[in-house]
Amino acid sequence: MAGHGTDEHPHGADRLCEAGDRVYSRAVRRGRVPRRDAEPVPCLLELALLHPDPDDMDFLVPTAPQEVMTRLLRGVYDEVSASQRRVGTAVAAVEWYAGLGRQLSVAPAEGAAIRVLDGLSRIQAAMDEATQACTTEVLTVQPGGIRREDELTEGLHRALALRGRGVRMRDLYNHVARHGQGLLTYLELMGDAVEARTLDEVIDRLILFDRTVAFIPANTDRTMALELRHPALISYLVTVFERLWRQAIPLSAPIPDSGIEGISHREQSIAALLAEGHQDAVIAERLGISVRTCRAHIARLSETLGAASRTQLGVRIAQAGLDVPTPSRIRIPDQGSPTAR
Structure with missing residues (x-):
């Protein structure tokens, strides 16, 4: 106490x-x-x-x-x-x-x-207990872009314990997480025990152990969490994860081009969210980037499309067909494929 x-x-x-x-x-x-x-x-x-x-x-x-x-x-x-x-x-x-x-x-x-679970110590204790009981599989969604090193090391002892028992892990991240050296080092350390894929957008943090217990945040600063064991809730969360996993891109595969000269995949994602009417801060959070980086991409997008205002940019986005993201044009390997690192 x-x-x-x-x-x-x-x-x-x-x-x-x-x-x-x-x-x-x-x-x-x-x-x-x-x-x-x-x-x-x-x-x-x-x-x-x-x-x-x-x-x-x-x-x-x-x-x-x-x-x-x-x-x-x-x-x-x-x-x-x-x-x-x-x-x-x-x-x-x-x-x-x-x-x-x-x-x-x-x-x-x-x-x-x-x-x-009220408080970080209780969350960590419950996670440690679930880790000790886990025997087969862990599914995680890790939002927020480039992971800080302290975030990665905080749960490293649990990940190493799972790897030592032969537990398989699948992790989903934002595309921007690919640029973080900490994540690449973590995946290298974990070896074939972990397979990672990325998406433009992922849901909030989710950790599933053996498809029997899940942890999700219960407030915005993540000092409270919910431990879920209800079979219907677990089944629903597994379904959400698997659908996101099928759409995600392995780290070994490149992110597809937008198909429009001068516009990157990320700028295309930003354009689609702008077309939906989202503000810069919301777009940044959903893509796991800073507001400053988001605005820099919007400026380049405006320059490329020849838009002099936000209103005009919206029109240009629709004219260019950027208001709907282009589906990934790559082959997604089976779950049994080697880990992408």
């Missing part, structure tokens, strides 16, 4: 403070409590006994007592040689809360289907 929560609530989930006991007990009996009720007891969020309600972020729902017991015992058994007495304390505490929650017998199944 960190901050004032550590000083005022120096305990574990097996022995709650009096205030925490009251709030958690009420949450178990009622199914959820308003977020404001938990403000005086930050220990409940720190210990993950309460977490945000996916349907209403102003409320907190209790972690199922059975799940609390599983988490507690995992940690206790790791330290059993030094703290055997704590095992009995944890079991006794959780059994007490389990008795309060008998009326919520369906809650564990619902909580397992969609779980809100």
Whole structure:
């Protein structure tokens, strides 16, 4: 724990403070409590006994007592040689809360289907747990253009662990990511364990383990995430990924030309988004480039098409047939092909 929560609530989930006991007990009996009720007891969020309600972020729902017991015992058994007495304390505490929650017998199944992960440490812990359980395949979508080196190294330990167990990985990036040395180094390091393809645009970040659990962002700054285990949601996300994968271009293949002299593939993509009425900042975000780079491409596009204004540029784009992106004219290899690096 960190901050004032550590000083005022120096305990574990097996022995709650009096205030925490009251709030958690009420949450178990009622199914959820308003977020404001938990403000005086930050220990409940720190210990993950309460977490945000996916349907209403102003409320907190209790972690199922059975799940609390599983988490507690995992940690206790790791330290059993030094703290055997704590095992009995944890079991006794959780059994007490389990008795309060008998009326919520369906809650564990619902909580397992969609779980809100609040904070980077909880996200990373859940990702590490999913990595350890993964045995076959990982599918990822990585938006944002050129990946920063710290972003690549943050999950490198998970990727290396997966490679060591023979897990296959498929990654989707924006086309612009091809120009980042960090990504090329990462793919070289991972070898045949990873196959990467690129698109003009990809969806927001997505990570799928063994087609059973997925992680997606839950807010814009990615300090919260959703852990999804509902079969229908997983099936939908797999379908989205596979359709994007079929349209994507392997790193070993060049990005096709626009077919119009003087206009690059990226400028063609920008032209199509301009024709849809998007602002510069939106276009930049969708293509994974900076606003400054986007505007430089728009300026070159205007010069090439002889447009003196944005309005005139829109007319020229339509006249040149750039308002609809040209489909990739390359052969996409089968999934079993060697990794493109």
